[in-house]
Amino acid sequence: MANMAEQQLLTRIVVNPKMMVGKPVIKGTRLTIEYILGLFAHGATAAEILEEYEGLTYEDLQACFLFASKSLESTLFMPLAMEAA
Template identity: 55%
Template sequence: MDWQSRITLNPNILVGKPVIKGTRLAVEFIIDLLAQGWSTDEILRNYSGITVVDIQACLYYASASLKVEKVYAIAA
């Protein structure tokens, strides 16, 4: 999936948070809805400006972000 064509980062929109292109819906918001148990159909019904592919792009973006995240142990 080419999430880069669906997700954009612009410092003038939601302080630069990643959003679905052409909307003010943050990737974080869509992921939170899914985590709360919302179905894809519920999201699409409530936010008619997005598509199933947009929701998938949010998941791919989150996955890609976690893959590059580094965790370092700090001595106590």
């Protein structure tokens, strides 16, 4: 059941090589996943983002996080700084 909900959320994300240089965007917008996640990283709240971008939904924001987490599942990630042991 959860997988079906995930698949439904992911349908909100599209990739079109002719739009935004092929970066994943929220369907029906030119808002990239990268841009939305950057807003959160810089302290914006979901309420602020939804207020700023009319037509965007909470589910669109959830889809951004889900897309990012799925994208990182099979990626080797190196931290920007290594901690000394």
